[in-house]
Amino acid sequence: MSAEFTLNQQRQPWREGLSVAALLAEQGRAADAVATALNGAFLPRARRDTTLIQPGDELTLIQPITGG
Numbered sequence: 001m002s003a004e005f006t007l008n009q010q011r012q013p014w015r016e017g018l019s020v021a022a023l024l025a026e027q028g029r030a031a032d033a034v035a036t037a038l039n040g041a042f043l044p045r046a047r048r049d050t051t052l053i054q055p056g057d058e059l060t061l062i063q064p065i066t067g068g
Contacts, residue, residue, distance in 0.1 A: 003055035014055045021048040023059070035062040 003014040007023070020036055020043060036043040037060040043051060053059060 005053050005057040007059050008061055018053045019049055020051045
C-alpha cells in the first residue's frame, strides 16, 4: 500500500518533498485565495513553503465566501 494524505477529505498519493505551497500551485490555487489547515490547525501562509506534507496528514483548503 502506498502512502497517502488527505486533501479536503479526499485521499491523495503522498510524494516526498511536497510542500503545501507546491501542492497549492499544482492545484491552480492562488496563495492568497485560500486559507489552509493542516491536521486541524491553521497553517499561516508564511509557513506553506517550508511545511512538507507527511503521510497521513489531513490538509484542508478553505476558500472564503464573499457576497453582498
